[in-house]
Amino acid sequence: MYKQMRLYCNLTLALAWRDVRIRYQLSILGLYWAIINPLLMAIIWSFVFSYIFRAKGLDGIPYVVFLFCGLTYWNLFSNSLNSAATSLTGNAMLLSKVYFPRVILPLSAVIARSVDFLFSVLVLVILFWYYDISPVLNVGVIIPLLIIQLIYTIGWAFIVSSLNVLYRDVAQLLNILLMFWLYLSPIFYVLEQVPEKVRDFFAFNTIGVLVDMQRNNILVGEPVDWGLIIISFLISIGVLAAGYLVFRWLEPLFAEVM
Amino acid sequence: MHIEVENLGKKFRLRRQQEGLSKIFHQFIQHRSMPKSEDFWALKEVNFKLAPGDSLGVIGVNGSGKSTLLKLLTGTMRPTVGKVAVHGRRSALVELGAGFHPDFSGRENVYLNGLILGLDKWQIRQKFDDIVCFAELEQFIDTPVKYYSSGMYARLGFAVATAVEPEILIIDEILAVGDMAFQQKCMGRIKEMLKEGVSIVLVSHGLGDLKQICKQTLWLDRGLPMAMGATDKVLDAYLSHMGIEQ
Numbered sequence: 046m047y048k049q050m051r052l053y054c055n056l057t058l059a060l061a062w063r064d065v066r067i068r069y070q071l072s073i074l075g076l077y078w079a080i081i082n083p084l085l086m087a088i089i090w091s092f093v094f095s096y097i098f099r100a101k102g103l104d105g106i107p108y109v110v111f112l113f114c115g116l117t118y119w120n121l122f123s124n125s126l127n128s129a130a131t132s133l134t135g136n137a138m139l140l141s142k143v144y145f146p147r148v149i150l151p152l153s154a155v156i157a158r159s160v161d162f163l164f165s166v167l168v169l170v171i172l173f174w175y176y177d178i179s180p181v182l183n184v185g186v187i188i189p190l191l192i193i194q195l196i197y198t199i200g201w202a203f204i205v206s207s208l209n210v211l212y213r214d215v216a217q218l219l220n221i222l223l224m225f226w227l228y229l230s231p232i233f234y235v236l237e238q239v240p241e242k243v244r245d246f247f248a249f250n251t252i253g254v255l256v257d258m259q260r261n262n263i264l265v266g267e268p269v270d271w272g273l274i275i276i277s278f279l280i281s282i283g284v285l286a287a288g289y290l291v292f293r294w295l296e297p298l299f300a301e302v303m
Numbered sequence: 304m305h306i307e308v309e310n311l312g313k314k315f316r317l318r319r320q321q322e323g324l325s326k327i328f329h330q331f332i333q334h335r336s337m338p339k340s341e342d343f344w345a346l347k348e349v350n351f352k353l354a355p356g357d358s359l360g361v362i363g364v365n366g367s368g369k370s371t372l373l374k375l376l377t378g379t380m381r382p383t384v385g386k387v388a389v390h391g392r393r394s395a396l397v398e399l400g401a402g403f404h405p406d407f408s409g410r411e412n413v414y415l416n417g418l419i420l421g422l423d424k425w426q427i428r429q430k431f432d433d434i435v436c437f438a439e440l441e442q443f444i445d446t447p448v449k450y451y452s453s454g455m456y457a458r459l460g461f462a463v464a465t466a467v468e469p470e471i472l473i474i475d476e477i478l479a480v481g482d483m484a485f486q487q488k489c490m491g492r493i494k495e496m497l498k499e500g501v502s503i504v505l506v507s508h509g510l511g512d513l514k515q516i517c518k519q520t521l522w523l524d525r526g527l528p529m530a531m532g533a534t535d536k537v538l539d540a541y542l543s544h545m546g547i548e549q
Contacts, residue, residue: 139402
């Protein structure tokens with residue numbers, strides 16, 4: 046039993062590492078893409094949003110840092126889901142071999158994207174240094190929030206990966222939905238800018254709330270609302286449980302439709 | 304018992320041309336009803352037991368349910384009715400090298416495949432030289448496998464799948480790969496494994512292979528077992544049945 050668990054852990058990590066290498070090994074700039082990609086996005090978006098739309102971030106923080114910090118967390122979520130969506134269909138050949146718990150594949154997709162996240166954090170550190178900002182490193186808040194975000198992400202990863210086996214449209218649809226979701230999350234703006242009438246609805250956007258709390262806590266040390274954290278945690282656990290159930294429910298069909 | 308199969312059956316829903324939403328929608332508009340799907344039994348009422356060191360051949364024309372039976376045995380598919388109990392480490396020689404990633408070297412693919420088949424990293428490291436030696440790929444092991452020939456692919460696939468010390472080996476028509484010399488080598492390896500107590504299920508159209516490896520043979524026809532027993536007898540019955548049909 047213990048041996049089996051360790052075996053599956055090894056397999057998960059090996060598959061995650063393989064994902065990371067597939068993404069970067071064959072390109073000329075390799076792992077640098079994990080840094081260049083989000084940085085270029087942040088630069089172009091911060092130009093458009095702060096110079097043209099005159100969006101406001103947090104006081105005392107350059108908009109590009111504000112945006113990049115939010116995107117770092119958002120990308121961990123959205124890239125994970127995009128990778129997870131095709132994690133089963135893209136590995137059909139592995140699935141035909143022998144049985145291993147299929148949840149390993151979406152899990153490893155999320156872990157692989159966590160590596161990107163670490164690189165993104167590295168860029169963030171460089172930005173802090175460049176703009177001479179001292180982030181508030183409240184580890185007791187940041188780490189639990191990141192864990193909650195990962196739980197939430199894995200739950201959705203189970204759902205999109207298994208649904209995509211049955212309907213390949215899911216991966217396409219997901220792209221569009223994630224774009225909507227991004228604009229409806231406080232990434233380009235802060236929650237205070239949202240008109241009060243609709244602000245309450247934003248509380249249902251768990252990933253938006255999580256990104257907002259993490260970013261604001263790191264950048265300006267905004268105190269966190271523990272009630273909100275507990276609610277987010279409960280929702281994340283719910284999503285994880287639902288995702289796992291959906292996955293297990295659809296799993297017998299995988300071999301038949303692939 | 305390594306394998307116990309009781310009253311095994313697998314039902315498929317016949318899917319018409321990827322029943323996409325748009326198709327269902329069109330049909331719904333035209334007929335005012337949801338499209339019906341038909342059921343199809345790919346396999347029915349299969350029973351057998353396999354003790355350690357025993358070997359079972361499976362024979363039948365195309366579409367008789369052989370591959371379905373193998374998928375149920377590897378555990379990638381679940382039965383609709385009946386029971387499949389497989390005790391011990393399984394390894395499958397199905398589409399050799401199919402799990403390899405083309406951009407990675409032979410070395411990396413050996414490790415990943417070993418992990419998937421249930422080995423630890425250090426166990427793979429121990430067997431690594433044997434695997435490479437058996438596949439005769441010493442010179443190319445650090446080359447991405449996309450540059451391999453199909454024979455090299457299959458050789459490496461066979462070497463990994465048999466090196467993991469399985470207790471049950473499931474083989475789907477793969478002895479036709481590689482050149483004569485390598486086929487001989489594969490056959491030798493399989494016989495060796497039988498002696499060591501590995502149970503083998505072999506699907507093949509090669510009657511010679513079946514006779515060489517399998518004590519018993521199961522003859523499937525349209526999902527139903529037609530006969531099961533000593534290989535020679537079943538093969539004779541199979542051949543005469545084919546003769547009558549012609």
